[in-house]
Amino acid sequence: MSTSYAPPVQRLVTELSKLPGIGNRTAQRLAFHILRTSPEDAVALAEAIREVKEKIGLCEVCFNLTDEARCRICQDPRRDQELICVVEEPSDVIPMERTHEYHGVYHVLGGALSPIDGVDPEDLKIAELLTRAASSQISVREVVLATNPTTTGEATALHIAEGLRQRAPQIKLTRLASGLPVGSDLEYADEVTLGKAFAGRRTV
Amino acid sequence: MSTSYAPPVQRLVTELSKLPGIGNRTAQRLAFHILRTSPEDAVALAEAIREVKEKIGLCEVCFNLTDEARCRICQDPRRDQELICVVEEPSDVIPMERTHEYHGVYHVLGGALSPIDGVDPEDLKIAELLTRAASSQISVREVVLATNPTTTGEATALHIAEGLRQRAPQIKLTRLASGLPVGSDLEYADEVTLGKAFAGRRTV
Numbered sequence A, B: 001m002s003t004s005y006a007p008p009v010q011r012l013v014t015e016l017s018k019l020p021g022i023g024n025r026t027a028q029r030l031a032f033h034i035l036r037t038s039p040e041d042a043v044a045l046a047e048a049i050r051e052v053k054e055k056i057g058l059c060e061v062c063f064n065l066t067d068e069a070r071c072r073i074c075q076d077p078r079r080d081q082e083l084i085c086v087v088e089e090p091s092d093v094i095p096m097e098r099t100h101e102y103h104g105v106y107h108v109l110g111g112a113l114s115p116i117d118g119v120d121p122e123d124l125k126i127a128e129l130l131t132r133a134a135s136s137q138i139s140v141r142e143v144v145l146a147t148n149p150t151t152t153g154e155a156t157a158l159h160i161a162e163g164l165r166q167r168a169p170q171i172k173l174t175r176l177a178s179g180l181p182v183g184s185d186l187e188y189a190d191e192v193t194l195g196k197a198f199a200g201r202r203t204v
Helices: A007-016 A024-036 A039-055 A090-098 A126-134 A151-167 A191-199 B007-016 B024-036 B039-055 B090-098 B126-134 B151-167 B191-199
Strands: A080-087 A104-108 A142-145 A172-175 B080-087 B104-108 B142-145 B172-175
Touching: A007 A024, A007 B039, A024 B039, A024 B090, A039 B007, A039 B024, A039 B039, A080 A090, A080 A126, A090 A104, A090 B024, A104 A126, A104 A142, A126 A151, A142 A151, A151 A172, B007 B024, B080 B090, B080 B126, B090 B104, B104 B126, B104 B142, B126 B151, B142 B151, B151 B172
Parallel strands: A080 A104, A080 A142, A142 A172, B080 B104, B080 B142, B142 B172
Antiparallel strands: none
């Protein structure tokens, strides 16, 4: 067994290679880095992994990640509670926030509908969204269906739109605009994006 | 501060992005994976990181990584103790072992000489190699200088060769052959490699 590492090294390589996009080679490189790094840095990483699993849960209102019962966005009195942006994953909240254009609250579905992968409406926080939007406590004005512009994201948006139209027909439903990314070049745009950009053209 | 993650998530992203080749984006992706993964898998990773720092040290003979005083290669009675292969890093031992061509022992320097980066002979296990090779206990027959075929690797090999010629002139000193990688194409070979391959041509 001299062609393998000492058992603790091998275990670390195995655990690291379970991470997405980390193959065996990269896992080895990371393991050797951790071996070279200061004990403080290694413990800080191990501790951060433990802590995140212990302390982070889902917001009881919007299902975003939080270390409290309600996330900081839901708690913020300056946020417009009547405007809900529906996203697939917690990681989709950050790019929306970075625009500084959005001042409503969120609803994180936890994925997109994909029957082929066994993701059905019950697996996502769709029922919770319908209940939340139809609740008499807050009169929701608009729901932005900001699922990804992909097949599964579009299907999810359509499914939610149907549900909302039945349960709360007064709510305005919107979808993020599809079109050319800012700073891109027409020459390199794919035909679907360009088609959407043409269909959604604005008067100037 | 609603544009950032909950503090435990942010801490994990920060710690992950300290790893080599892991930028902020990748760190976020890994953090979200760890959040989604089972608590068992997350704890296993945290534990593997801790364990590797606690249990893994350097072999007292060859300075390879080991969880014992002497590494398994140095302990193996079938290995030829009179043949020492000198490599830069512990990660260089595994590819050598995979060849199944080498049955000697190793000496891991812990890097390569690089005055520009402040790596001097005292920072590497060079003195230990000279003492080991000149020791009267084992009559070392050959030292293979298997540092990388790079500027710093070549300089390190030359420096060690000088020291060994003074301290133990009877020892045969060799260097791994430079040439075309097996399965490669002449058309894509760089001129330095091709030059070395020509200079080292063999009669067939």
